Amino acid sequence: MNNVIKFEDFTKVDLRVGTIIDVQDFPEARNPAYQLTIDFGALGIKKSSAQITTLYSKKELLSRQIVAVVNFPKKQIAKFMSECLVLGAVMGTDVVLLNPENKVKNGSVVS
Template identity: 80%
Template sequence: MNDNITFEDFTKVDLRVGTIIEVNDFPDARNPAYQLTIDFGDLGIKKSSAQITSLYKKENLVNRQIVAVLNFPKKQIANFMSECLVLGAVNSKDVILLNPENMVKNGSVVS
């Protein structure tokens, strides 16, 4: 377990729900990954790289809601600029996406 944080620290993390609207292969990534385009409603469209190819097919990801961190700095991954961090639970080496149980408005706050 990592060091404890305060509730104030936690409130600084901008967790939001978005819907994946496009998925592309990412052959230049060091580890197998997809390039995701995600709609966060009023917050706009953001791109992210996600190492989820072992459990998810591209066609099954489109229109799927996910949870992401929006206030990390952008990160260059190979020739791609990732603008948010999609969250998942790591099971062995596979990543299982976190998502709301029911559909919610894109951009909804996760708290």
């Protein structure tokens, strides 16, 4: 285990469920990636870059619910502005997306 944090630190991270509504190739990225557009319900639409091209096709990602951190500052990646961090489990060099077992309302809090 790395650094131990206090529970209060964890509560600062805003984890939400969203649905991917658009997926585009991202040829300018250093590593193969997609540009995702994600609907977070009342929080609005946010964009993210995700290096998930080896396990997921664009078609498989469309309409898939994911879990993301929505309160990080925006990050410039090439000419793309990433507004949230999509979460996944690292499996070697691949990333397996985290998602709710059942469909939930977009913007639902993950706790």
